[in-house]
Amino acid sequence: MVRNEEYPEQMLSDNEKFERIIKSINKRFKTYGYKRIKTSAFEQYDLYSRVKSSINQNEMIKVIDHTGEVLVLRPDVTIPITRELVQNVPDLSSELRYFYVQEVFRQPFDKNDSVERTQAGIEYFCDSSPEADAEVIALACHLMKDLGFNDIKIELGHAGFFNELVQDLPLTLQQVNQLKSLIQAKNVVEIGPFLKKLEVDDEVREVIERIPFLYGNAIDVSERMKGIALTEKMRQTLDYLMDVYSILKMYGLEHYIVIDLGLINHMGYYSGVIFQGYVEKFGKPVLMGGRYDELGNEFGTALPAIGFACEIESLVKATESKDIISRFPIDVKIIYVADQLEQAIAIANELRERNFSVLLFSTNKEQADRRQSIYSICLEKESNSFLYKDKTTSFLDLKELLGLLVGGIDQK
The missing domain is CATH 3.30.930.10 (Bira Bifunctional Protein; Domain 2)
Known part of the structure; x- marks a missing residue:
């Protein structure tokens, strides 16, 4: 990631x-x-x-x-x-x-x-x-x-x-x-x-x-x-x-x-x-x-x-x-491998319902996007990971992911 x-x-x-x-x-x-x-x-x-x-x-x-x-x-x-x-x-x-x-x-x-x-x-x-x-x-x-x-x-x-x-x-x-x-x-x-x-x-x-x-x-x-x-x-x-x-x-x-x-x-x-x-x-x-x-x-x-x-x-x-800098124009970037598109869409839908701004990128397109996000989510074939600041944490399902997001919000 x-x-x-x-x-x-x-x-x-x-x-x-x-x-x-x-x-x-x-x-x-x-x-x-x-x-x-x-x-x-x-x-x-x-x-x-x-x-x-x-x-x-x-x-x-x-x-x-x-x-x-x-x-x-x-x-x-x-x-x-x-x-x-x-x-x-x-x-x-x-x-x-x-x-x-x-x-x-x-x-x-x-x-x-x-x-x-x-x-x-x-x-x-x-x-x-x-x-x-x-x-x-x-x-x-x-x-x-x-x-x-x-x-x-x-x-x-x-x-x-x-x-x-x-x-x-x-x-x-x-x-x-x-x-x-x-x-x-x-x-x-x-x-x-x-x-x-x-x-x-x-x-x-x-x-x-x-x-x-x-x-x-x-x-x-x-x-x-x-x-x-x-x-x-x-x-x-x-x-x-x-x-x-x-x-x-x-x-x-x-x-x-x-x-x-x-x-x-x-x-x-x-x-x-x-x-x-x-x-x-x-x-x-x-x-x-x-x-x-x-x-x-x-x-x-x-x-x-x-x-x-x-x-x-x-x-x-x-x-x-003022030097107004856009460090985080979006909340969440979801980067996924090809066969994880359905899961990426499901997560994006859930987060948008919770008022997060979300962008989806396949792994081959993500490198071309230079926008920053507060959180990054990576969906791979055998593992999922959540990045906030310098810490990367694995998660199994949406429930665990939401728990990680809440923890990140509390630390902001």
Whole structure:
């Protein structure tokens, strides 16, 4: 039998990275109890146009059906999932967990970007609590670790902090959006002059000007907040974020978390905790999410929830700076002599039913295949052998083989 170590390592193509990422995403989401859900590729235009603070209508890809009704190619997944639950799930009193992996379509502002993107995400329908919010952020961290990233940063903020600051200010919608852009960019040079042109109380202006500096380690940010004039609601928001952070410490993830009170997500339905994730040497977020407790009200039912989404294409690009090696593209290789084909097929069928990926090779063809496997099985005329790492073990039948595989899995 040829040992696995003799095979050269193989660099993954983008397509292989894409599939590998999706496989990891599916597995990780399921470990947190999420079930997969799908929504229609075509939705009524009114679904998105009537939801307050929804996505930019200029980004929607519009089509007209045979009846003359305007439809849009799915630009977002959270909104149709929420609508579907309100319409079709009779009991919304219990917590619900769903995940999706499907395409979204938006008109890009950059001509080099694609109209179609594959998005994966989760929607956790539950009451607001630090425990639930921390669990979702922990899931995001664990997913990034599953994908091989080590330098992970989750920026954690709260939509209510900025909203509370500006809700009583005499600002137009355009001015609010300008201020959001300046804060998001941490443009400390222009925030002050911009506010001086407006009728903003000096105390409030001072708080707004300091927002870009309220970024960093949770303890440091909490210290910087001292002496700043805050409303009771803003204090509660900060306390809530600290509670979420404390629970993330229990997960052992505190070194991945950065508090950013200037974080503003442009999906306007977010109302509570918001967050975005970065990985090494990639200049934009690879995932974004937050709590949206009021979106269900758009469809007539209270349906608090939190979720996040990531674009698979961005994750593929993020791996370009990493030497992603495919050491084991398959689980099991079965190498057989000619008169053992029937036994090889029987074993392959059984292993595939148990979710192993399996390839079959006759002995004369096996030498031409350079792919590696975690396990190798050799079926010869008078003996069968199982190879895992450096150890070769004989086996008599399928029962013994399965025992060896279970032992190998336990040692991985």
